[in-house]
Amino acid sequence: MIPLSWYLILAAGLFCLGLYGVLARKNAVAILMGIELMLNAVNINLVAFWRYQEPLDVAGQVFAIMVFAVSAAEVAVGLALVISLYRRRRSVVAENMDLLRW
């Protein structure tokens, strides 16, 4: 059986990919996608820990499902915001979004 650490390494890699996307990409849609990657990395962790640590308990799966739901909602809201911004500024470049600047 594949040891747990493999899953964890996979998840960490995935998370790093997501993080890189969030921090480095200019396109707001890409940032959203990065967030999705990070969430899914977390999901992998959750499911992996459930399977290896407490297989009798469903808590891990429940958490994973909750994260799905939340990320779906988040993407919906995020994309709506991006579209709204695009309509106003004809741009989805994150660096230009400084409405909250001092």
Added chain:
Amino acid sequence: MDFIHDNILTLVLFSPAAVALVLLFLPAEEKGLLRWTAFTGSLVPLALTLVLWFGFDASAEGFQFEIQALWYDAIGSSYHLGVDGISLAMVLLTTLLVPLAILASYSIDDKIKAYMILFLLLETGMLGVFLSLDLLIFFVFYEIGLVPMYFLINLWGSEKGERKLWGGMTVPARTYASFKFMVYTMGASLGLLLAIQMIGAVTGTFDLIELYEVWQTSDASLEVFGLGAATVRSIAFWAFVVAFALKVPVWPFHTWLPDAHTEAPTAGSMILAGVLLKLGAYGFIRLVIPLYPAESQTFAYALAFLATMAIVFGAFAAYGQRDFKRLVAYSSVNHMGFVVLGIAAAALAQGTEHATIAMNGAVLQMFNHGLSAAGMFFLVGVIYDRTHTRDLEAYGGLFALVPVYGGILIFTSMASLGLPGLNGFVSEFLVVRGAWPVLTGFTALSMLGLLFTGAYILKGIKSTLHGPLNTHWVGHLTEINKRELFVIAPLMVLMLWLGIWPAWLLSVINGAVSALFG
């Protein structure tokens, strides 16, 4: 009925405050409603006072209708009310003048609600002083009266006029006057508060009736800061005297008075002269002499000197005025001087008939001055409302335009002058009679003041009513109206009645005075 009878003093005391509370819930823009509510409301204490008056037994000694309830047990202070002949006369004066003053303030159009509420609170404050038999309560009410009066002068006082201070600073006259009144009086009552607290600390009680008995004998515990009991008592005595002398006012503490009276609204002046000044004299009679008989006897000459100065200089200063209201204001200094002269004579001659006569005269003079000064201020207000000037030189020959007003002014002036047949004479005669055997020199000197009383009264009449008609006022000056007549008529009736048959009031006063000083 029993309830009213048992709690009559509480009812008298707080009914004005209750009316003020009612006013609080009336809409501010309903001016007529506010005025009439305040007026009819102020008749309630008057009615209650009449009940009190007819229930009062003039022949009985001591205080009547006493009420006592625990208030501040830890320091021995209680809510203790009671009346004797002296305070009853003052209560009657207060409850009588307040409705008239409220009626006189119908000409006020600005912030009526606040005005009326303050006025009624003022009444409660004044009544409290006359009714309380507990030093602490006394002091509380004594100070309560200041606050509404401050606002009455400051907010509704005359709008014209400025007063120059040092360094080219000018302030509106009413600000100056209200400030002077407030700070000066507060400053003086500081000593009073300390002295009262000392009495309380030494004897463990603030109850006047108890104090009358124990305060004189509590020598041993009086030695504070290594000073002897006599010294401490003298200091406390002077603290009392200064506080009350300022309120009376006795020369040379009187300069707040002309300013305050001149700037106050008409009704404010009426109450200020009619009642507030009496608080000081009442303090002398109720507290100073009974609590410090020995000291007041020792220092009676000093007090008589100040009183004589007030009489003489008050009359001179009144004669020197060009401002009608200020002239009347100074006349108060002059007249209240006689009250203090009577008090000084009574203090000096305690236990003799001279004391009784002088004190009778002093209390009666308080009442009489209340009537005539209120009347005079009102009449000045009547003419001021129409001409908007108080400058005597700006009038002239107005008798031809306003004969009814002129007649009333002459009548009231004569009462103020002390014309025999009107009220002022009886009391001045009694004061002079009581003071002559014991304070001969001062009494003789005060006659100079009496002479100049004539001079300034005639000056007032001369400049307003007599002389060539100042045609500027033809067509502008209207005759005194019905409401104003209704204000002055009761005062005139009382002035005449007291001049002809003073016994109805004097018999009540005499009982208390004989018991206290005879």
Added chain:
Amino acid sequence: MQTETLIWLIPLPPLVAFTLIVLVTNKNRALSHTLGVGAAFLSWLGAIVVFARAIGEGFHHLGEAPFASAFNWLPLGDSFLQIGVRIDPLSAVTLFFVGWTVLMITLYSIGYQNFGAPKGDHDRPGLPPHGATVTDDHGHKHTVPSVEPNYSRFFAFLGLFAFGMYVLVVSDNLLTLFVGWEIMGLCSYLLIGFWYARESARAAAIKAFMTTRVGDVFMLLGLVYLYSEAGSLSYHVIFSPEVLERLAHDPAVGGLLGLTAAGLIGILLFIGTVGKSAQFPLHVWLPDAMEGPTPVSAMIHAATMVSAGVYMVIRIFPILSAGSDHGQMTAAMTVLAVIGAFTALFSATIALAQNDIKRVLAYSTISQLGFMIAALGIGAYVAAAFHLMTHAFFKALLFLGSGSVIHGMEHGVLHTGDHDVDPQDMRNMGGLRTRMPVTFWTFLIGGFALAGFPLVTAGFWSKDEILADAWAHQHYTVFITLAVAALLTAFYTMRQITMTFLGEPRTEAARHAHETPWTMTLPLAVLAVFAIVAGWIGIPNDFLGLDLGEINFFHGVAYTLLPSGIEPPGITFHIIPLLTSIGVAGLGLYLGWLVYRGYTAGASDPLQKALGPVYKVLQNKYYFDELYDFLFVRPAKWISETFVYLWLDRGLIDGILHTLARIAYWLGGIFRNRLEMPIISEGADRLGDGVRDFGWLLRKSQTGNVQGYLNIGLVLVVVIGVVVVLLLN
């Protein structure tokens, strides 16, 4: 009706009239004067009835048991101050002449104030009527006198005045006497200032009030002194032998001037009279009081107010003379004699040089009152009372007569339209004898009474009695002074009569003068009768050494003042004072006629040539007005306005207060500028500034760039993670 009840009621009708006129009928002239005259009539009736009953009792008996009733007025301690009424011989006599004169004066006023005349064209309240233009049946326009604008008010004041006088007379104590006294003072003020819109009237009214008030405050002191010594002010107590005895022996308070208590009280009370009866040095108000309408002058100068002063001195004569044995003068009496005699002579000299018809009479009044005071000073109180009564009649007559003259002259002035003619100036008159016969004859009687025309007139008998008394008690200085004064009196009286009535008219106005209506002449006639017969009741019993029996009924007044059982002392007849009286009167009258009979219009006064500069001094009344103005009025003004108000009150006392306020202000400034501002406030400000600056600094990090934040977050997470790991190990 019981006499006591009646006495209580006597003063009331005028008071009721006053009240009703003021409150109700002031718009209706006829009703007002009906009330005024009716009230005067009722009081007169009461006075006459009481007088008749007093006579019925007999003065001897009445002196011992006067009509009296009293009640408790003021409760004072355990006792009461009583007031009440009392009619004894003195007050009965006073009541008699007061009743008559008041009634006559009130009646006279109807005519004087032009009742029934049309309203004036330009008349204003407060000014004398200027006359009205009427058109008669033929279309001619005439200027006629117009009715007084304040007609009703005049009767109201007269009523109050009468009330004051009646109160004074019927009082049984000095307190209510003083009440009446002061009420009259007020009324004299109101009446002298009746034409208040005139500057001169306004000033005269104030002068009268203030001058008499000088006396009044002393009198008040006298009252309280007496009250505190005797314990009462009722006559029956203060004049009881025990009280008088005590007063005569106690030294005055403070041992003042070595006087006895009685002496000091007497002098204090007398100063009241000096003011009220216009004695030197408080005489200055009375001539100015001529500003009032003429009936007022009569009222003040004859019937009531000035008489009140003398009446009071007669009343208190027991106190004045307490301690004197056998006619010896006490200190107080000496004061009276000196002031009285001096005033009599002094004002007679002034009267010589006056041209205003009423002013002459005013000074003669002062002079005659001086006679009475001097008489009291030498102990001749019956003579003083006698002269008081006769003088009241003939002086009221003279004043009303002069008013009638003025009224007639005013008629002439209006008729001719020459308003420069002063209707009161005697130089503008002359020849009125034929134009105003009733006025002339009555004025002549009055004038002769004043001059003391021998044997017929009332004035002769009373003046003679004073002189006889002075002679009999060897007060020769007083005797001579009064005799000279009497000579001058006769002289200026005749001067007045000559200038006014005799000769030819000196102006057109005088030529057109008119006799006055019956309401004015009737009182003149009535008073003229009294100006003659009033003297007959005082003819000495042993006149010319004859035994006339008890003809001198007036002497009974003495029983007022005497303790019971003592007969009043009489004086034996002596020829020298009689001859003196006759001589001075005759000589004076003759000289007056001689000097002035040839007086023509525009000529200077014959006396002016004779007296030279002295005349000017006399004309200016010895410059007393100027002197008093300089000595008292101006300093009083200065003291009031500058010294007391500006210096003492505003300067010193307020100065101290302001200094205190300034110190407080300064202290506050110190606290503010040295502690509050630099340390507390500044420190707090700095703190705030620092926080703000720091915030400025920090906010630079708020770029609004999400990725920037996330980067920082990542770095921090890493750093914190490293730190935590390191720390944990």
